[in-house]
Amino acid sequence: MNSSSVHSSGYDLSFKILLIGDSGVGKSSILVSFISNLVEDLTPTIAGQERFRTLTSSYYRGAQGIILVYDVTRRETFTNLSEVWSKELELYSTNQDCVKMLVGNKVDRDSERAVSREEGLALAKELGCLLFECSAKTRQNVESCFQELALKIMEAPSLLEEGSTAAVKRNVLKQKHEPQVSKNGGCCS
Template structure:
């Protein structure tokens, strides 16, 4: 499947919030109940349709543990879109969002122009939920971030969240805030290469 652009996206957030489950569900439409801890980073790609524009999303899953956090920061530098994930059953993961965003803004080449979406994961765990949808939406709105409620287990809103973030990248490209011509921008023109990864780009 041909595509014209490649965008580099980053998944970040505390350990155990379901980043790897979201990653696997998006890239391969699979779900594993048990995941090995991500120590450095994992990469998968997928071509999606963003309002008629076929776009390859190169997604990096990063480590959430404090001892690996310096490694995770290395992946932020050329990110053109960031998904900050928290677990709706763990309030401390919600309270960590500011710290993750601060890392992203500090390290990202695009700085304040990097689109961010706050991901509330595990909404299928209704009886264990402690962070309400209203809290999550209010936080994201106050910061100017996108917001999505998803379940990696049931696949609810997973693909839609990635597509919406890609849509925001296109909007910022159209307004001149982001450019594929900038070094380390996390955006590449791919000239219609297929989805096999043959462009060899890690942005």
């Protein structure tokens, strides 16, 4: 479980985005790939480890976008999204209009694929999510995931109002800004 937030100084909009899913699916790698163009193996962050699950409610509070991540080569990570993570999201998410996105990571390992795109689409429809497949390793579709999520958040008046930090709103996607990720294991802002 990771979250990031764009700090308000110098930005028109600031959104709290949460990445959830099993340990090892690539949540931190997706985030690092997006903000820095780096591709590297990362050690597991604390929020992905089960013993930190008591912190759960604080992660979800005020999130405007939630990305549910699974590894397309590990079927159990996909199954757990519907059996565990989506139920947790329903329980703890405080924002009814929150935009949800299902992301299948590691498509660069297509020969090892255990979850088809069609299955991903079916679950996304069931959960009311957008679906993207990406690779944090090759950066394929990573930027598109975040761009689409930001656009959907900006289409929701209640979310846009929460994220507004300036009277005049400009399209933040026209400029490449680096989200500020906290240093305590990728945890919340």
